[in-house]
Amino acid sequence: MALDTVPQPELGQIDRMGGADLVVGLLDAEHKGDAGAACGMVHEAIGQLSTAVRAVVVSNNSTGNPAPTGQPAADDSQSSSVLYYSLPEPKAAGTPFERLMDAYQVVFAVGGRLGARACCVIRSEPRTLTPQWICRLVQPVLEMGFDLVAPRYTRLKMEGLLNRSILSPLSRALYGERMQNPMGPDFGLSGKLLDRILGENALKRQGFPIHPVASMVSTTVAGGLQICESSLGTRVQPPTNWADVSSLLAQVLGPVFLDVESNAPSWQRIRGSRPVPGFGALEPASAEGGGVDVSRMLESFQLGTQTLQDVWGLVLPPGTIIELRKLSRLPAEQFRMADDLWASIVYDFVLGHRLRTISRDHLLRSMTPIYLGWIASYAIELETAGPQDVEIRLEQLSAAYEDRKPYLLSRWRWPDRFNP
Amino acid sequence: MWEQIGQALNQSMVRVLSQLASLLPGILALILALLVSAVVAGVLAAVLRRSLMSVEFDRRLPRWGFPTLAEWSPSKSPTLLVTRAIALIVMLIGFLVGVSAFDVALTSQLVMRLFEYLPNVLAAVVVLVAGTIIARFLARSVLIGAVNMNLQYAPLLSAGVKWLVMVLAVAMALEHLAIGGGIIRMAFAILFGGIVLALALAVGLGSKELVSRSLEREASRTAAHGSREPVSHL
Numbered sequence: 253m254a255l256d257t258v259p260q261p262e263l264g265q266i267d268r269m270g271g272a273d274l275v276v277g278l279l280d281a282e283h284k285g286d287a288g289a290a291c292g293m294v295h296e297a298i299g300q301l302s303t304a305v306r307a308v309v310v311s312n313n314s315t316g317n318p319a320p321t322g323q324p325a326a327d328d329s330q331s332s333s334v335l336y337y338s339l340p341e342p343k344a345a346g347t348p349f350e351r352l353m354d355a356y357q358v359v360f361a362v363g364g365r366l367g368a369r370a371c372c373v374i375r376s377e378p379r380t381l382t383p384q385w386i387c388r389l390v391q392p393v394l395e396m397g398f399d400l401v402a403p404r405y406t407r408l409k410m411e412g413l414l415n416r417s418i419l420s421p422l423s424r425a426l427y428g429e430r431m432q433n434p435m436g437p438d439f440g441l442s443g444k445l446l447d448r449i450l451g452e453n454a455l456k457r458q459g460f461p462i463h464p465v466a467s468m469v470s471t472t473v474a475g476g477l478q479i480c481e482s483s484l485g486t487r488v489q490p491p492t493n494w495a496d497v498s499s500l501l502a503q504v505l506g507p508v509f510l511d512v513e514s515n516a517p518s519w520q521r522i523r524g525s526r527p528v529p530g531f532g533a534l535e536p537a538s539a540e541g542g543g544v545d546v547s548r549m550l551e552s553f554q555l556g557t558q559t560l561q562d563v564w565g566l567v568l569p570p571g572t573i574i575e576l577r578k579l580s581r582l583p584a585e586q587f588r589m590a591d592d593l594w595a596s597i598v599y600d601f602v603l604g605h606r607l608r609t610i611s612r613d614h615l616l617r618s619m620t621p622i623y624l625g626w627i628a629s630y631a632i633e634l635e636t637a638g639p640q641d642v643e644i645r646l647e648q649l650s651a652a653y654e655d656r657k658p659y660l661l662s663r664w665r666w667p668d669r670f671n672p
Numbered sequence: 673m674w675e676q677i678g679q680a681l682n683q684s685m686v687r688v689l690s691q692l693a694s695l696l697p698g699i700l701a702l703i704l705a706l707l708v709s710a711v712v713a714g715v716l717a718a719v720l721r722r723s724l725m726s727v728e729f730d731r732r733l734p735r736w737g738f739p740t741l742a743e744w745s746p747s748k749s750p751t752l753l754v755t756r757a758i759a760l761i762v763m764l765i766g767f768l769v770g771v772s773a774f775d776v777a778l779t780s781q782l783v784m785r786l787f788e789y790l791p792n793v794l795a796a797v798v799v800l801v802a803g804t805i806i807a808r809f810l811a812r813s814v815l816i817g818a819v820n821m822n823l824q825y826a827p828l829l830s831a832g833v834k835w836l837v838m839v840l841a842v843a844m845a846l847e848h849l850a851i852g853g854g855i856i857r858m859a860f861a862i863l864f865g866g867i868v869l870a871l872a873l874a875v876g877l878g879s880k881e882l883v884s885r886s887l888e889r890e891a892s893r894t895a896a897h898g899s900r901e902p903v904s905h906l
Contacts, residue, residue: 414905437906489904498820500905544903552822559819559827563812614812620820627903668728 272335272366273305274298274394276386277359277373279312279352291336297386302395305369308335310362312355337362349503356464363443364450370394371446375437380488388482388532389440399477400468401440402528404432405487406535409634409642410544414504416646417626418598425595425653426512426519427473430527431481434469435504438484441468448475463507470515473522483532494548497624498617505616509605520661525654536639544635546628550587553628554580556621563618567604572596579625589629591652597622598653599660607667695774702770709766713759720758724751796845803841807834832867839863 276294290309298305356373363371370393372386392398405412415433423434441449449464449471472479493500512519556564557580564573575593582588604615634642724730733750772783811834818826843860846852852859 410903412904412906435906489906492903492905495821497905498816504906548822552820555819555822555824555826559815563816610812611809614816617816617820668731 267365270366271306271368272308272363273369274307274390275310275359275363275366275368275371276307276390277310277356277362277371278378278381279355279359279373279375280378293381293383294386296383297390300383300387301391305394306335308337308362308366308368310337310359312338347503353463353465353507360441360446360449360464363441363446367443368446369443371441371443373436373439373441377488377490380486382485385438385484388484389438392480392482392531393440393442396480397442397478398440398480398529399442399445399475400472400479401531402431402433402469402479402481403436403438403487404481404483404530404532404534406483406485407487409637409639410631411489413627413630414500414623417594417623417630417649418505419508421595421646421650421653422508422512422598422602423469424525424650425657426515426522427469428522428525429469429473429479430525430650431469431479435465435508436468437465439465439468440482442477445472445475445477448477463511466507466511467515470511470518474515474518480529480531483530483534485535498620501619501623502613502616505601505619506605506612509602509612509616512602513606516664520664525650544631546584546587546631549624549628549631550584552621553625556618556625560618560621563610563614564622566609567615567618568597568600572600576622576625584628584632587625587629587632589626591649592656594626594649595653595656596659599656599663602660603663603667606664698774701773702767705766705770705773706763709763709769712766713762716762717755717759721751721755724754729754792848792850796848799845799848800841803837803844807837807841810834810837836864836867 276297278290290311294307294309298307352375356375359373360371370390372389374381374385374389376385389401389403392401412433415435419435420432424430449467452467452471469479557576561573561577564576568576572593575590579587579589601615601619604610605612609615630645634645637645729751730749768783768786771779811830814833815826815830818829823829839860843856846856
């Protein structure tokens with residue numbers, strides 16, 4: 253259990269809190285959150301609920317804590333109350349991403365320990381966070397009986413590209429739920445889902461490494477629990493580090509592909525997809541002007557097709573390699589990566605990850621030039637497109653993933669069968 | 673006088689024949705050992721071939737990281753290579769057993785020396801196999817990393833790393849086999865040092881401007897990406 257990492261005195265403080273209806277985890281990536289402001293925000297958010305709730309705020313802000321750890325920070329005349337708990341200093345070992353995942357685990361474990369009816373985790377930058385966000389993630393759980401509330405953000409055309417190109421359509425094709433952000437990172441969860449996640453953690457700890465965010469949707473679907481989406485508005489993200497896209501792919505896709513492997517019996521039975529209920533009005537995305545410089549992405553793709561063929565040849569069938577080679581010879585204005593080709597490539601990498609054809613880290617990092625190729629193709633194709641056109645285009649991509657699912661099923665069941 | 677010559681010839685013939693007769697059991701034992709080892713090698717090779725074919729060894733081997741083994745194999749079949757190698761080893765052991773049956777001090781000593789040398793051969797093989805695996809892994813890491821950094825000379829870097837590790841592994845294997853001794857060590861030091869010096873000189877003098885231009889271009893492009901494009905991945 254994740255609480256193993258929490259020191260004994262702090263564990264005692266959690267126990268002394270008694271119990272809670274709601275646990276809110278505020279996981280600021282840079283640990284700069286303000287405890288007083290956090291408590292105030294949560295207090296305002298739970299004030300919008302129809303019933304009074306006892307909330308515990310768990311933050312990974314280990315410094316500058318104005319509220320004493322585990323003590324009431326605010327209490328109103330009614331029965332709604334907010335307690336604050338600061339997570340212990342993260343371990344020095346591991347990447348920031350791994351430390352963040354550990355923080356998710358601890359928040360879930362605290363929720364389980366306190367017997368919370370709902371849990372909400374906010375990972376987005378605090379400057380975009382409003383009480384409305386917390387309320388929209390928690391309300392469907394506490395008042396409408398949903399088990400997982402996923403976020404829906406207002407995004408510009410070139411935002412959330414990994415989500416748009418792989419995470420969302422893959423999750424939709426596998427688990428049959430149409431969600432914009434299956435990996436959050438902001439979520440609302442029911443106590444039932446929390447227990448299930450904690451139970452799975454205990455079971456799987458021996459075999460697969462646990463990644464709470466990657467397995468959120470699969471756990472919910474496997475348990476027959478209810479999913480919905482809440483519109484949260486615009487999410488501010490730090491600037492893209494282009495020098496480290498391969499690390500991002502390895503960190504994000506590794507757990508996702510592992511989750512696909514561990515849930516194979518579940519997703520093999522699912523056919524088609526359905527939209528999930530949505531709450532809150534989505535702010536319209538602004539039609540941003542100006543194109544994107546794709547020259548570097550195209551260069552990277554061309555270099556990859558020239559030099560990584562031996563590596564890709566271990567994962568991709570010969571037909572796909574030929575298609576990629578043809579694509580690399582096209583001029584920029586004609587450069588288009590077909591949806592079914594892209595979906596097949598992603599499925600082939602999922603399978604390669606499962607079969608451990610090459611080192612998993614090598615496999616995921618070698619996908620970078622193809623991913624950049626997809627981004628270039630997407631940017632060129634939608635250069636002048638408005639928000640509506642973008643949504644239509646993404647719907648086509650998701651449909652291609654669903655259409656190619658039989659290909660994944662066939663290769664998953666008979667990986668050694670000849671595949672031209 | 674003729675009688676004495678005939679007697680001497682008779683005696684030498686008897687000596688040669690008796691020596692030959694004393695060698696006969698050894699020769700027969702050698703032939704028998706060779707025959708038995710040939711039969712054992714044949715049976716073992718057949719069983720092994722069948723087992724390897726049933727697990728589709730030829731097709732799986734490239735996936736396990738040894739794609740070039742097929743090129744070195746007879747008829748491009750690693751199964752054939754493995755079965756023939758095993759058969760040869762069994763035959764060699766049979767030959768050594770047969771030779772030791774001569775009961776001659778020299779052959780026994782030879783056999784003993786060969787058996788004493790076997791651990792060195794095994795260690796050298798292990799070093800070579802480990803070196804090959806490490807070289808391939810590092811070469812692939814460098815290749816993927818360099819391509820992701822958009823370096824046009826990525827294959828060159830990868831090949832350089834691969835051959836450096838391979839040269840190191842071969843030098844270590846030769847050291848285990850006690851072949852070459854100091855010469856190998858010296859040659860390796862000269863070769864390794866020479867490569868590093870050549871690279872340092874190439875970067876430091878010859879390609880100074882090229883490298884700095886390349887690095888500047890990459891840095892400015894990375895910065896430009898971060899600032900100009902409203903792109904995010906998650």
